[in-house]
Amino acid sequence: xxxxxxxxxxxxxxxxxxxxxxxxxxxxxxxxxxxxxxxxxxxxxxxxxxxxxxxxxxxxxxxxxxxxxxxxxxxxxxxxxxxxxxxxxxxxxxxxxxxxxxxxxxxxxxxxxxxxxxxxxxxxxxxxxxxxxxxxxxxx
Numbered sequence: 001x002x003x004x005x006x007x008x009x010x011x012x013x014x015x016x017x018x019x020x021x022x023x024x025x026x027x028x029x030x031x032x033x034x035x036x037x038x039x040x041x042x043x044x045x046x047x048x049x050x051x052x053x054x055x056x057x058x059x060x061x062x063x064x065x066x067x068x069x070x071x072x073x074x075x076x077x078x079x080x081x082x083x084x085x086x087x088x089x090x091x092x093x094x095x096x097x098x099x100x101x102x103x104x105x106x107x108x109x110x111x112x113x114x115x116x117x118x119x120x121x122x123x124x125x126x127x128x129x130x131x132x133x134x135x136x137x138x139x140x
Contacts, residue, residue: 004052005073005095012054012075021071023051033106035114035131038065042128058083058096059103061114064127067092078103080115090124113138 002010008022011029019037021028028048030037041048042065049070055062058076063083066074067090074087079096080103087094103112117134118127 004050005054005075005093006052008052008054009075012056012077018056020054021048021051021069022054023048026051035062035065036135038062038069039128039131039135042068057103058087058094059112059115060086061112061118061127061131063087063090063092064118064121064124065131067124068128082115 004022004024008020011017011020011022011027015029017029017031018033019030021041028041032040047070051069051071052073053066053071054075056076057078058074059080060082063086066087071092073093073095076096078098078100079094080100082102084094084096084099103115104110105112113134114131117130121127121130
């Protein structure tokens with residue numbers, strides 16, 4: 001029988017998804033980019049404790065959001081060193097294909113704005129607030 005993480009990882013790799021959460025027969029998928037699906041799932045108020053998560057890119061901002069969702073384990077195609085360290089600190093099992101020093105922005109010209117938004121933050125709830133604020137700024 002496949003674990004939640006194995007199932008999420010397979011769906012991520014074979015589907016057109018950017019993010020997948022699985023627990024048993026319950027599956028949530030998204031094609032939204034960045035941390036948007038995580039923020040939306042957090043806003044839904046649903047409980048994701050015990051889920052396995054697979055994502056294209058996980059940086060520190062996403063790691064904070066995954067902790068708020070309550071997932072047990074996170075796989076990423078690309079994961080930053082800080083995200084891996086934070087997930088371990090938050091007692092979430094990390095795995096990845098590629099580990100990178102930091103996450104770059106979509107234009108490839110510098111650091112990811114979400115990573116910059118959570119710089120220096122140590123509490124997941126504060127990180128969510130900073131991410132929401134940055135998303136609002138970027139949508140203007």
